[in-house]
Amino acid sequence: GENVEQHPSTLSVQEGDSAVIKCTYSDSASNYFPWYKQELGKRPQLIIDIRSNVGEKKDQRIAVTLNKTAKHFSLHITETQPEDSAVYFCAASAGGSYIPTFGRGTSLIVHP
Amino acid sequence: GAVVSQHPSRVICKSGTSVKIECRSLDFQATTMFWYRQFPKKSLMLMATSNEGSKATYEQGVEKDKFLINHASLTLSTLTVTSAHPEDSSFYICSARSPSGTQETQYFGPGTRLLVL
Numbered sequence: 001g002e003n004v005e006q007h008p009s010t011l012s013v014q015e016g017d018s019a020v021i022k023c024t025y026s027d028s029a030s031n032y033f034p035w036y037k038q039e040l041g042k043r044p045q046l047i048i049d050i051r052s053n054v055g056e057k058k059d060q061r062i063a064v065t066l067n068k069t070a071k072h073f074s075l076h077i078t079e080t081q082p083e084d085s086a087v088y089f090c091a092a093s094a095g096g097s098y099i100p101t102f103g104r105g106t107s108l109i110v111h112p
Numbered sequence: 113g114a115v116v117s118q119h120p121s122r123v124i125c126k127s128g129t130s131v132k133i134e135c136r137s138l139d140f141q142a143t144t145m146f147w148y149r150q151f152p153k154k155s156l157m158l159m160a161t162s163n164e165g166s167k168a169t170y171e172q173g174v175e176k177d178k179f180l181i182n183h184a185s186l187t188l189s190t191l192t193v194t195s196a197h198p199e200d201s202s203f204y205i206c207s208a209r210s211p212s213g214t215q216e217t218q219y220f221g222p223g224t225r226l227l228v229l
Contacts, residue, residue, distance in 0.1 A: 034217075034218075036220075041223075041225075042222065042223070043205065043220040043221060043222045043223055044156065044205070044220045045220070046217065046218070046219075049217075087153075089155060089156065098209075099146070099158065099161060100218070101158075102155045102156045102158075103155060104154070104155045105153075105154070105155050107153070
C-alpha cells in the first residue's frame with residue numbers, strides 16, 4: 001500500500017516568512033495529492049490539491065509543487081500570518097478508489 | 113459548497129456502553145463516506161469506507177464487530193462503537209465525496225470527540 005512521509009513535524013516561523021512542508025510517497029500509481037489544514041479541534045479543510053499531470057499549482061499565498069520522478073511534493077506558504085497557524089496534512093491517492101493516505105501532519109506556528 | 117455534519121460533537125460515556133455517531137451530508141448525496149480516527153497530535157487514520165446499501169470495507173486492524181458502520185441512505189452513515197472502553201477515547205471524523213466536486217475531493221465533518229470513562 002501507499003506510504004506517505006511528511007516533514008517537519010513542527011515548523012515555527014515569524015510572521016511574513018515563508019514556510020515549506022515536504023512529503024514523499026511510495027506508490028508510483030498515486031496521482032492525486034491534496035493538502036488539508038486543520039485548526040485545533042476542527043475539521044480538516046482542503047486548501048489546495050495537485051494532480052500528477054502538472055508540476056506546480058498556485059493559489060494566492062499557497063503553492064504546491066510535485067516531482068513525480070522523485071515521488072515528492074511540497075506545500076509553500078508565503079508571507080505567513082498568525083492565522084496560518086494550524087496542522088497541515090498532505091495526502092496521496094491513486095485513481096479508481098481515490099482513498100487518500102495521509103501524512104503525519106506538520107504543526108505550523110506563525111509568531112506575530 | 114458541500115457540507116457534512118456530525119452528531120454528537122462530544123460524548124462522554126461509561127465503559128461498556130455503546131455510542132452511535134451520525135454523519136450526514138446536508139446538501140448532496142454521498143454514495144461513499146469514510147470514517148477516520150484521530151489521536152491527539154496525530155494523523156488521520158482511516159477506519160473504514162462506507163458505501164450506501166452495502167457492507168463497509170474495514171482497514172486492516174480495525175475490528176468490524178467493535179466499530180459497526182451502517183450507510184442506510186445516501187445522506188447518512190453511522191458509526192457505533194460497541195462496548196466502549198477507555199482506549200476507544202478519540203476524535204472520530206467522517207468525510208464524504210460530493211458528486212459536484214471532483215472525483216477525489218473529500219469534505220470532512222466537524223468530528224466527534226469521544227471520552228470513555
